[in-house]
Every structure is written in C-alpha cells, then in structure tokens.
Amino acid sequence: MTSPTPPEEPTYADRTFRSPAGLAGGALLLLLVCLIGADAIARGSGRTPWMALAGMLFAVPLIVAFTVRPVVAANDLRIRIRNPFRTITLPWSDVADVRARYSSELFTHDGKKFQLWSVPVSLRQRKKAARRQHRRAMDDPYSRTSTSADVRDTEARTAVADQAVADLRELSERAGDTAVAEAPKASVRWAYEVIAPAVVGLVLLVVLGAIG
Secondary structure: OOOOOOOOOOOOOOEEEOOHHHHHHHHHHHHHHHHHHHHHHHHOOOOHHHHHHHHHHHHHHHHHHHHHOOEEEEOOOEEEEEOOOEEEEEEHHHEEEEEEOOOEEEEEOOOOEEEOOOOOOOHHHHHHHHHHHHHHHHHOOOOOOHHHOOHHHHHHOOOHHHHHHHHHHHHHHHHOOOOOOOOOOOEEEEOHHHHHHHHHHHHHHHHHHHHO
16 A cells, blocks of 8 residues: 655745846956966966965955855745845745835844845936836827736836846735745854955965065
8 A cells, every 4th residue: 555645845936136247247357366366376486376375265255255146036935135245034024125225125124124235226227217218108198008018118117126126025015924834034144155265365465464
C-alpha cells in the first residue's frame, strides 16, 4: 500500500528590481581596477605590488557592494532589500509605505526607514516622463483612447523608479496588514562578506603607508 503523496508547499515567485546603470557601471569599474591592479602587481617593484594588492582588496568589495550587490526581491509574502552592507527581510504586514521622492524608501509601522539602493530616483528621467505625459494629455485632452490604451505605453511614460515603487505598493496592498504564517520574520543581516575584506584592505593600506 502506497502512502499518500503530501501536498506541495506553495511557491511564491520573486520579482526583482535592479539598476541596469549600476550594474553596467560596476562592471566597468571592476574591469578597470583589476586591469590597473594586475599591471601594478606584474610590473611594479618594491612595495608597489603589495600596495596594489591591498588597494584591490579594499576597492573591489566596495565597488561590488554599491553597484552589483543592491537588489530588491519581493513576492506576495515578503520583501527582501539587499543594500550595500545590509540585507533586510520584512513581511508585508510590517510595511507601512514605499515612496520615491529624491530616493526610494520603505517605511515600517514602527517608524523605521530603509533606503532601496537598487531603485535609484532619476530626476531627469522623471522630468522626461512628465513631459511625455503632458504631450499625451495635449494630444488627447478628453482621454478618448483611455479604454483601449496599451498598459506598456502607460509604463513607458513613467519613470523607472516610480514604476518600481508602484509595483511594490501593489504587492504590499495585495498582501494587506494581516500577518501570514508562511511569511518570514523581520530580520536584518550585515554583509560581513563585503565588510571584512574591505576592512582588511584598508588596514593593509594604512600599514604599508606607515612603514613606507
């Protein structure tokens, strides 16, 4: 007699929000630092290779932290904010609001504020989106085409940060303020894998500079 198959646990797919410009800039900076550091290590003399190695150990983790590492991952249960030096996990029941003014920020019910590093606000992009919306309103002042408008066209006339915040708000409103048993507990974890090598590199730079 075969035992009954246990029911599958529900899965909640994450929606991720990153900065393409940050990823591209970080990749270029990493390539530049590695090329310069490798050249100094290979061709330098005296303390130069050691200074280059310490400089790379200090710079590379910081570049990764501020460009490649930041991401916001959200699903129907929780939001996970991976910032340069911390990872914050919150159930939606703890989230009071998500806003994008001069920066993208999340507020909890107990008054805490967390910045969303992976959703940078571009005032220039926001102004361009406002001009597109104004031109659209002038071309169709009575909104005659609103019932057949393409949703993708509406999103194209919204700044990326504002659209990301609107999507996060939609997830938050859908989840509501009621705590769910499957949702993880609120937690904050420091990124020691980034902090430790950067501190070691900084200490080495100070020591090498002092004995030179």
